[in-house]
Amino acid sequence: MVLHVGLPKTGTTFVQSLLADHRDELRAAGVLYPFVRPGAMFHGAVEVRGSHDKFGLGADQVAGTWAAVCERARAFVAEGRGLAVVSHEVLAGATPEQVRAALDPLAGTEVHVVVTARDLGRQATAHWQEEVKLGASWSFAEFERDQLRADTGPDAGPDAGGTRPHFWHAQDFADCLDRWSGGVPAGRAHLVVGPPPGAGPEVLWQRFAEACGFDPGLVDPRTAGVANPSLAAADVALLRAVNDRLRDRMDRATYLRVVKRGYAERELAPHAEARPRAPYALRDLLADATERWLAAVRSAGHPVHGDPADLAPVTAGPGEPGPDDVAPAHDPDEVARTLLARAGGA
Structure with missing residues (x-):
């Protein structure tokens, strides 16, 4: 089975929309997108992260949801009916302990982890505006100062002597792969590269399906609605x-x-x-971080789906x-x- 853990703002809503809207035909073709109840995938991910307060949820609303989603997926695979895909970007930031807890209900099942990434130029403005949509009032200049150019910046790990800014933790695809790959055998943690601006919807879908191991032709990606627009x-x-x-x-x-x-x-x-675009002055900072993370992915031997050049930062x-x-x-x-x-x- 496949755990698609994000990253946030990398086309996850688009992918999830296609999986949900075509649930019946995908299941008939041997690809399960498990349904337990409306919102269960999100509630399960929130339960794993312990972040119900952030999303205005009670602990009782999410309790037991992750186990129920995993059991539906595990049973489908165990019965030899095909593969199952579980997807939510809230999972991306899981700690190593949370990763282990998330994988526990899937013991005995072959699990592949998929991480989607997009260029850091678009990710910077997307992350900033998502914080604003969640109630923040800071300017991009303040976001740049406190997040993008903080001392504990793109290379800071857990032992850097401070708390890593949320942007770098949330968007570091190499670190996310490292945390999630610790719970699966080598070669089963995949990086899917988001396409550049102007690419058709089929590009991301094809790369995602390749990483998961199913035929992208099972679904027409043009049928997806507008997914979490900027x-x-x-x-x-x-x-x-x-x-x-x-x-x-x-x-x-x-x-x-x-x-x-x-x-x-x-x-x-x-x-x-x-739509807002990241300032040109950030280009080198974002490009350097991207190259270092790609080098770490190559060194770890994680399969990459798509052209790494598509991760070059898009800025003003x-x-x-x-x-x-x-x-x-x-x-x-x-x-x-x-x-x-x-x-x-x-």
Whole structure:
């Protein structure tokens, strides 16, 4: 079976959408995307990570979910019906102890781990705006200072003498492969390289299917809906300002329901244009980290699916405006009042 553990913002929602929307025909062809109940894959991953509070969930809502998902997958494989694919990007940041706990219910099953990665230029702005969608109000300049250029930066490991910034921990595909490959035999941890801008949806799907070991032709990737779309630069500026105004005025669960999912993802994202791009000044920092991580992957002998050159950082050009050089798309005060009214707290 296959555990697809992310990384975040690397096309995971696109892949999961295809797996879920074509669950019946995939199962008939010998590829199971296990269904236990709606949201079970996410709840199971949150249970593994112990991060239910971050996502506004109670411990009782996720308890036992991971074991149930794994049992469905394990039984399908044990019966000789084909392979099973379990996928969620929350798993990417698992500690070695959490990795061992995640693999325990699959003892006796041949497990392959798949890590998807995308160039760090697009990942930097995607990570920043995802934090904003989760309630942060920091500028990209602050994100760059506190995350991208922190002393415990791209090469810092667990013994670096400080806490590694979340961006580097979340996006270090070599470190993720190292943590997850410790629980599987050599050659069973795979890197899938995300395609460059402008590539068709079939490229990522073909690379992912190759790593998993099934025929990509079982599903037409053009049938996927818009998966976790990015916000426009002006909308990120708006959401940052709105978050400032909503601070401490909504509980976590309400914020995620009303602001993140209801407003940012359903109203702003579908109309996104002029998406933010990482400043040109970050190109060397991001490129150097990418090359070091690729060297570590090669040294470990992990199979790579796709062209490593596609991981070259995509940034703005010299002198082009940065992510902070944009005004909010609408009046933040008016939007904040509207969202508070929707939450019943006007």
